[in-house]
Amino acid sequence: MSDNTRTLWHLTSAEQVTAPPLAGDVTADLVVIGGGFTGLSAALHAAEQGADVRLVEAEAPGHGGSGRNVGLANAGLWLPPDDIRAHLGDAVGNRLIALLAGAPALVFELIARHGIACEPVRSGTLHCAHSPSGLADLCRRHAQLTASGAPVELLSAEETTRRTGSGAFHGALFDPRAGTIQPLAYACGLARAAQAAGARLHGQSPALEIEHKDGAWQVRTSGGSIRARKLIQATNAYHRGLADRRPAHVPVHYFQYATDPLPEKTRAAILPGGEGCWDTGLIMTSFRLDRAGRMIIGGMGALDHPASGIHRAWVRRKLAQLYPALSRQPLVTGWHGRIAMTGDHIPKITRPGPGALAAHGYSGRGIGPGTLFGKAMAEALLSGIETNLPIPAIDRHAERWTALQQAYVETGATLMHLIRARVGY
Template sequence: MNDPEQTLWRTTCTEAVTALPLSSDTTVDLAIIGGGYTGCSAALTAARTGASVCLLEAQKIGFGGSGRNVGLVNAGLWLPPDDIRAHIGAEAGDRLIDLLGKAPSDVFSLIEEHGIACEPIRNGTLHCAHSAAGLKNLQTRHAQLSGSGAPVALLSVDQARDRTGSDAFHGALFDPRAGTIQPLAYVMGLARAASQAGAQIHEQSPVQTLRHEGGQWVLTTPGGTVRAKSVIQATNAYHLGLPDTAPAYVPVYYFQYATTPLSHNLRASILPQAEGCWDTGLIMTSFRLDQAGRMIIGGMGDLGNAGRSAHTGWVRRKLAELYPQLADQPFEQGWHGRIAMTSDHIPKITQIGPNALAAHGYSGRGIGPGTVFGRMMAESLIAAEPSLLPVPAVHEHRESWTRMRRAFFESGAALTHLIKARF
């Protein structure tokens, strides 16, 4: 439980893909940097069109945020619809809202089509009101989502209690489009499906240099060189090297703890329909069950620094607050991941060169948007048609005071968790 690099998802993942390090030179239509949701979705999409593809992952498939995810397959972004339209305009906003509203269907269709063993449950998600103010926020979201055609339902305090098995909430927003998965198994399944479709998948193959010369891209790794017509950089919050194309974002850390599997009696009283949940708190809490009946609870914070003890103390108290019957349930594992947050909470696609795109900034919503953005970037590059992108590509995206804001988020989370763990 003390190694945040060893996640529950890696322990329980049954999907596998053969992905040896690159050991020779190759020439392809599309080179992809990064083996998370975006990269693997792009590789699968391109390979299925008959394009030659080489995906290069510096560590292991799903090493970054994709393998540390909560596993909530949410519809849409964290922002409510009106905020999305305000940031990118009504027409572009409506298109993005529609695309990402359908993202869970895309994810679960891929799971079914390729037989991905990732514990898929599509029983919806619950956004839970932690306070009266939180309920007002959900009422606003409900109105905006309903007005945009989403089949969401606002649950009363009694309905929220019945659905969660907890007395802690003032109500909840139910989204039937969404669900839960084993997040690492999903991305491993995408990589396996891409490999079966003909894509070259290579782990332990960090890209050391990336340059455009003679009308093509040249990517060098310790074991070989890849030449490609097009490039997708899908490194998000786990970008290594390549300073000229580094994404600009605020790094936010999110941790999770998993209990040992609950007894049948305990499971019967908690989340009887197995929805994935998160609350309206400024320092958000997420909670859900996995297939084995472990309670997985998380919050903002980095388990790798001095705030670990505060986060750990808080999570024990928070679990007891939500479910008093779990107060003494032992934790089996704890881990954390890094989120790429943009100031407006809208993902960015950057044109990093001729026929080269990078995506980042899912702001904690990686599964659905990553799947959609990866697919549509591959389609756009193969067809040489920028209008196929989910959002227009920009030539540059900047974020200011990223280190200070990262420290602010972490210190705020640690202080909040320290106070709430003691009182």
């Protein structure tokens, strides 16, 4: 059985943080709603600038998508550079590309500076071609990325086999800027660092009411209220209640299964360089090792419906296809999380009201962009200058047919995994 409340990351996190519920009525310079990468980064950087910060989280820091993440700290977005420019224009697009190129450096600098025990490995990532058409896509991405100044490398099938330990791929795109982390431990480490800087974090404190009145924001929870001049909403795919403030996105689920630590001999032949990987499949697959040598493999889909057994059966066959030596390796832990997708796969920064900013829609790239966007929003609100935001803030963002799109993606992932589980792919 999968346990979606106690993930592998919960079981192995070396970072712990206590965030007591809000009690009473308080004031602050900045109130942050949401305790994921974005909200915690915002709280940390605002507190380091001397602001009086309060953060409220419905569960515990890292509970949502941040703590259920694959743990790939990637540079850039899922979209290749030319597509980003096509959506945003050259000036804004190039700025976003440049900033996100440095997002992994920001993540690993914060880890080092605050001593966050989150298994950081900056050995790069491998985007693996699952087919000849996938390799052609990687060739296009390589050309665009190198033209934009990215130090990426296109690998042959033989080199990909050496790097991954699997002969299943036609080549790969290696990005040395990226790496892997234990994502829940990173979130808890950010929370600990924010508290050390003076921010006060409150778990088990869902926002029940958000109102701008008399020049200030009022956020009410069951235990009290916070009155603050500035507000950041960082609820992303885990927004709870308050439908009129829900970020517009398509919720997409992504699941993962983990093995026990692999035997040393087996482990030595798999990803010897420590890269994190995902493939070019339309219904993509990710795979990586953690520090203890567990294989963690994932794909699109949820584990909380009657057909979820199809996903597990597919994982068993997929794991055997990638690594025949693991064909009998038990899957001991399974979980899933929600991703906030936007129609153009580009994150959004919106203005919920005066003196407020909100970010959402990382479309599966939450670690680097979330950390960067949280920092940038905090700095913009405290300085009153928005020109340094990664993308311009807009008054609102809308998405159409989100429930239908969500059902389409889940059904498509389930059917694809059913077919591939039966044919052995």
